[in-house]
Amino acid sequence: MIEPANVLLSGIVGSTAYGLAGPGSDIDRLGLFAAPTTAFHGLTFPEDSVVSKKPDATFHEARRYANLALSGNPTVSELMWLPEDLYETRHPLGDELIGIRTAFLSAKRVRDSYLGYATQQFKRLEARGDGSFSADTRKRTAKHARHLLRLCVHGLDLYTTGHLRIRLDDPQRFLDFGERVAAGDVDMASRTMADYESRFDTTPTPLPNEPDRAAVEAWLRRVRALFFDAAG
Structure with missing residues (x-):
């Protein structure tokens, strides 16, 4: 499995998480990582997703992850709602993300x-x-x-x-x-x-008409601040 640096949150998703896995089922992993902030200062942006097979694992850069989750993407969003025992990596900023998971909902x-x-x-x-x-x-x-x-x-x-x-x-x-x-x-x-x-x-819903983009933006800025290296 290819795992990028600065993983903020990762865990086992898919059929295993749902309780639908059988003897031959793959174990799928999903996560997000933070690229160094200075990597966004050049002509090209850093890679926004890292995908590997056998074992299957997908890691999205924090900005891409946030935008996918704001769009309501079910596969991406479930990472923030996993049972505790299915998380494999939890950085403090990953815990913060879990703490604001309802901000992505509309x-x-x-x-x-x-x-x-x-x-x-x-x-x-x-x-x-x-x-x-x-x-x-x-x-x-x-x-x-x-x-x-x-x-x-x-x-x-x-x-x-x-x-x-x-x-x-x-x-x-x-x-x-x-x-x-x-x-x-x-x-x-x-x-x-x-x-x-x-x-x-x-069915009535308690969900708002729009997600709380300000809360998500504030979280992403904390990610960028933590992984900024002026010498990079």
Whole structure:
């Protein structure tokens, strides 16, 4: 695994965090790091993401991470909501980020992002037909279906409560859903999408109309101040 310098926060995400991992599941890691502040003073900016495979790990530079999270990106945002035992690196500025995680939230972006990602999963399911495909394709289809339901459940929970519970209460429900859709019941996925879209439209939310960009900006400036080296 390639890990950049100055990691502020990192942890295990994905299926392991949700409680959906099986014997052959990959362990996905996500984190953010701070590039030296003087690296932004030249003609080119430093690399804003570091990605490695086997093991799968993605680290975003602090500015990129903040902008992705402000856009409502579910994959990126879940790093701030992990159960304590899944964190692997916690710098004080990473703890500060966790402390302001609600500053990234806004009603429209949560709704649009989670339903948008779920729709992407649904389109993959539609393209795979009626269940009469290879075992490998069926396995991938079940995975897409599980994550469609997971995105709907996580998104509505966050939209309704203002808090994201990463670990699923009933993982078997998602596993069964994936197998049923992979067996050919794509209509079940379609009905689920329609149901959750309706719930989003009719459920009150405590989330604000806009994220608290000032709080995020203040955090990022603290990152830049800490990692400034006048001699760099």
